[in-house]
Amino acid sequence: MSALAVFLIAVGIADICRKLSTHRWPGLVAGPLAVIACAASAGLWHRGDIALLVVAAAVSVAWVVLGGASERTGTRHGRALTVFGVGAALMVAFGGWASEVAGPLGRWLPWVGLDEVEPGRALMILAIVLLQLVTANQLVRLILGAVGAVRPAGVPQPSDRLKGGRLLGPMERLLIVGLGLGGQFGAASAVIAAKGIIRFPELNAARKESADSGDSAGSGIDEVTEYFLVGSFASWLIALAGLALTAA
Template sequence: MIVAGFILLAVGAADLVRQFAPRRWIGYLTVTVVLLLLGSVSDALLPMALALVVGALWVWSMPTERPAPLGFWPAVLLAVVSVGAVVGLGARPDAGLIGAVWRLRSPFGEVPFDLALLALGAGVFLLESANLVVRAALDGEHTWRPADPAASPVTAVADTAAAAETAAAPETAAASETAAATETDAEVASAPRDPRGGFKGGRLIGPLERILVLILTLAAAYPILAAMLAAKGIVRFPEISRDGETGARAEYFLVGSLVSWVIALGAAFLVWWAAHS
């Protein structure tokens, strides 16, 4: 249990540093010091060192600036290691130095330190790391166009025809482009500025949704959980209904939502199993 807690905490904290820290090396150093302190007071230096190694491998295999080189597989391997650590290893009889003074009660009973660390690690992982997993899953399902236009014969023929038309009527093309640019500038200037134009709701909705799924699942509030998931589908229905014949938006929504829910339910399963083992 303590191994999975440290691993999830290290991975989740590293991704939060990559996303929000202005100087990453300071954030990574802070995370390392915090994990070292937690490992020292809980007599878990070996799990802590393993978590640092896994966190470094995760940062390398799941970059934020480009598609993941290994695709979705680092997330699968992390899930297998976490589940194996919780199911196979179980709880420790002694939590070290902090175990003598640790007292935390909840509506479900007393919470040991190892369980609290696992819940903290799962919650931190759901904030930003789960976004990377969802993105890797969507990248794996996306059909990319060839990078070289010459690699596609249809594209090459279309480009040749377009070049011929442009060469035949250069003045007409230039006039059309100038008129289109003028109309676009006029529309942008006259349109009111939307203060929500730069709001990235997906990066906020996803973590909040996963945290709610985790809490509602652990609290056995299954009707509320079902209503929340159904409400998301209802809100997105107008957008999906305009998808046309390709079904790209519907598939994008379904893949992203299902992967996000599976991650949150998996985290809830880990915490539930650790609490009842």
């Protein structure tokens, strides 16, 4: 799974750089640079590693380009999702070409007292943590757009009635992953349940506002509910899939 971990790290870092910069090029170069840094720190320099890492770098660039285009135009969400899915699938399907994680990372873990943590698992945990930040938000947004839960730019959005989603989403996913890694699966389930309880007053207020105004041009309660449910389940699935990968 080392190739998949490097791919997720590259995409995660590229998305963070894209969001933090007003220019396009930092996100485009961050992915390939992250691949090189991971290869150097994890000792992934064999022939099979290089082939997979070249693909990972190329897919990270394509992901940034297509994801950014989808954000700007509000269309063609499926292209970016397909690129991400194909990239991840290739890393898994040809993961046998990748060598075991070693190198400086393998020597650093015992030095800091983490000799019980396998280097490959440590690399995957880093990848999953990065995935929960900007990339997971982007994936959720693309899924919402693909099912029609996001309207074109310039018109009222269902998300306008649910504040803080882009900040609460990463916090929620990181909490689920952290609790899961600590073996506290019951507490992670409580976090999932708590979200519905916390959001219920907002959904109820949106229902009353929609009924009182009768404005069909705005975002109705059905659209807000769809946005909340689809977005929440997509977000939870990303967090739970990440947990599964750390245990693989």
